[in-house]
Amino acid sequence: MKILYATSEAVPFCKTGGLADVAGSLPAALAAEGAEVAVVLPLYQKVKANFGQQLTFLCYDYVDLAWRHSYCGLFSLERDGVTWYFLDNEQYFDRPDLYGYMDDGERFGFFSRAVVRMLPHLKFWPDVIHCNDWQTALVPIYLKDDGVREDRFRSIKTVLSIHNIEYQGRYGRQTLGDLFGLDHGWADDGTILMDGDVDLLKGAILCADAVNAVSPSYANELKMPYFAHGLDGIMRRCGYKLSGVLNGIDMERYDPETDSHIAARYSAADLSGKAADKAELQKIMGLQQEPYVPIVGIVSRLVAHKGLDLICEVLHDMMELPLQLVILGKGDRKYEEFFRWAAQQYSGRMAVRLDYNEDLSMAIYAGADLFLMPSKSEPCGLSQMIAMRYGTVPIVRETGGLKDTVHPYEAWRDAGNGFTFASYSSGDMLHVIREAVYLYKDYPDAFGRLRQRAMACDFSWGRSAKEYLRIYSNVTGQPWPAPAAEAPAPVVEVPAPVAEESVPDAEAPAPVAEESAPDAEAPAPVTEEPAPDAEAPASVAEEPVPAAEEPGKKAPARKRTAKGTSKKPAVARKSAVKTGGRSSAKIDPSKNKTAAKEKEDAAE
Numbered sequence: 001m002k003i004l005y006a007t008s009e010a011v012p013f014c015k016t017g018g019l020a021d022v023a024g025s026l027p028a029a030l031a032a033e034g035a036e037v038a039v040v041l042p043l044y045q046k047v048k049a050n051f052g053q054q055l056t057f058l059c060y061d062y063v064d065l066a067w068r069h070s071y072c073g074l075f076s077l078e079r080d081g082v083t084w085y086f087l088d089n090e091q092y093f094d095r096p097d098l099y100g101y102m103d104d105g106e107r108f109g110f111f112s113r114a115v116v117r118m119l120p121h122l123k124f125w126p127d128v129i130h131c132n133d134w135q136t137a138l139v140p141i142y143l144k145d146d147g148v149r150e151d152r153f154r155s156i157k158t159v160l161s162i163h164n165i166e167y168q169g170r171y172g173r174q175t176l177g178d179l180f181g182l183d184h185g186w187a188d189d190g191t192i193l194m195d196g197d198v199d200l201l202k203g204a205i206l207c208a209d210a211v212n213a214v215s216p217s218y219a220n221e222l223k224m225p226y227f228a229h230g231l232d233g234i235m236r237r238c239g240y241k242l243s244g245v246l247n248g249i250d251m252e253r254y255d256p257e258t259d260s261h262i263a264a265r266y267s268a269a270d271l272s273g274k275a276a277d278k279a280e281l282q283k284i285m286g287l288q289q290e291p292y293v294p295i296v297g298i299v300s301r302l303v304a305h306k307g308l309d310l311i312c313e314v315l316h317d318m319m320e321l322p323l324q325l326v327i328l329g330k331g332d333r334k335y336e337e338f339f340r341w342a343a344q345q346y347s348g349r350m351a352v353r354l355d356y357n358e359d360l361s362m363a364i365y366a367g368a369d370l371f372l373m374p375s376k377s378e379p380c381g382l383s384q385m386i387a388m389r390y391g392t393v394p395i396v397r398e399t400g401g402l403k404d405t406v407h408p409y410e411a412w413r414d415a416g417n418g419f420t421f422a423s424y425s426s427g428d429m430l431h432v433i434r435e436a437v438y439l440y441k442d443y444p445d446a447f448g449r450l451r452q453r454a455m456a457c458d459f460s461w462g463r464s465a466k467e468y469l470r471i472y473s474n475v476t477g478q479p480w481p482a483p484a485a486e487a488p489a490p491v492v493e494v495p496a497p498v499a500e501e502s503v504p505d506a507e508a509p510a511p512v513a514e515e516s517a518p519d520a521e522a523p524a525p526v527t528e529e530p531a532p533d534a535e536a537p538a539s540v541a542e543e544p545v546p547a548a549e550e551p552g553k554k555a556p557a558r559k560r561t562a563k564g565t566s567k568k569p570a571v572a573r574k575s576a577v578k579t580g581g582r583s584s585a586k587i588d589p590s591k592n593k594t595a596a597k598e599k600e601d602a603a604e
């Protein structure tokens with residue numbers, strides 16, 4: 001199975017949010033399961049500066065989008081069994097930030113067009129392109145557009161992951177042809193239109209062969225107006241191909257036993273290091289050195305959907321409790337100002353750092369006792385999983401991935417791995433914070449067992465990767481795990497003797513199939529609706545699907561640009577100049593490296 005993962009950010013190359021963590025881990029987990037995986041990203045300024053030396057220039061081509069004809073360079077590097085491709089166009093991506101520019105629509109329109117355009121230059125013709133959020137939402141749309149003319153594009157199935165439906169890529173209707181190069185038919189039938197605007201995510205939801213949300217609960221919530229930002233009707237309509245796959249975390253990176261970012265290491269068996277980390281956190285944040293007072297930690301973007309209003313409402317009541325509060329994050333001014341002011345009122349018991357700082361965040365995960373995430377909505381949320389891994393017991397509102405990962409503490413049967421509340425109510429939140437604080441103080445043994453259960457949770461990517469492979473298998477019709485070609489051999493060797501014996505033999509292959517089934521089913525919480533499994537392929541059945549191998553064979557025919565060439569065809573060169581595409585300096589790999597080096601030097 002050949003998977004191309006298209007994303008606008010990925011750790012360790014570039015990151016603004018959780019998408020980068022997912023894109024940084026999932027591809028390697030898919031590769032570890034035996035899939036062939038490549039990832040494609042824009043070549044941002046930061047990537048060039050930090051990884052320029054490791055990149056290999058492969059080739060370049062031109063991407064036509066509406067009236068634009070733009071240069072696109074292709075670089076790659078290998079990492080963890082995955083090929084990472086970077087698409088280069090300085091006009092669009094040689095900027096300090098990833099997003100936030102007035103031409104973001106054009107930038108990611110170009111990127112999505114380029115992903116499809118550059119396919120012939122990649123190491124394989126993918127069976128599936130897995131897109132993420134609005135930035136790559138045009139990929140399934142362009143594939144359909146190109147599929148009308150060329151069979152090989154129809155052979156590619158698409159999966160769209162929704163990490164946050166709030167961001168949809170909405171633009172004025174005039175952008176349809178002028179910016180995105182799409183025919184008016186896409187608007188006439190409503191596919192890409194939302195309340196009169198172009199809505200890229202909506203178009204992708206309708207065009208993709210499978211859609212998934214990053215947790216089963218979020219998949220459900222997306223069918224409700226409260227969560228769907230106007231797309232609930234579309235999500236309900238597409239329910240047949242919608243599933244929820246819970247994200248994982250990088251269990252190796254986030255391991256208190258080996259983490260070099262924290263002051264003292266520890267494990268579930270020996271938590272003494274955690275006490276040292278707590279003392280260290282109190283020291284660096286200027287809190288009183290009180291080992292028996294629980295520290296409640298918050299690491300969050302300070303924005304409304306993180307539920308910060310609840311904290312603002314009852315902060316003074318919270319501070320009546322015997323606890324210390326640590327907040328790390330930046331965002332909306334109103335929260336920043338409130339928390340800064342509050343920290344002054346409770347100096348020594350409450351500390352705030354309005355920043356994002358990886359080391360400090362790890363110090364909080366390791367040093368705190370409780371981790372507060374009262375989100376109004378949370379598609380998946382990674383922080384609560386990291387906190388649990390570090391034995392910091394989460395207190396969360398039951399929404400999205402928080403609901404799927406944190407199970408409420410039940411004193412009567414000593415169960416659960418955290419504290420939860422359901423209504424978006426500051427009173428309810430305060431109630432469970434109080435419960436948590438007093439469990440910590442008055443019932444340390446019970447709290448200790450709760451902590452152990454949190455630390456024992458398995459949030460590894462392997463589980464999610466298996467679910468994604470099942471989705472890919474559904475949309476492509478390719479069985480997964482791939483049937484082992486050699487499997488029948490042992491059966492042939494054993495059988496002959498007695499008739500009775502051949503019965504068990506005949507059954508022998510069954511366990512093989514059974515074994516794989518539990519694998520696929522193990523992460524039961526993940527699949528929401530089994531129905532789409534059967535229907536997804538059906539939904540594309542009308543289209544003549546070429547033989548799976550055919551496109552791969554055709555692809556080389558289009559490979560016209562020599563690998564590593566620095567000579568450009570004269571015609572192409574002219575076009576580049578005409579459209580202000582790219583200077584030849586960028587095309588030369590050695591020069592690119594020099595440029596990256598210069599930038600590093602300048603940075604120093």
Ligand code: GLC
Nearest residue numbers: 018019163214379380381382
């Ligand atoms: C978005 C969501 C977050 C999720 C992440 C990765 O950032 O807001 O909940 O964990 O994507 O899927």
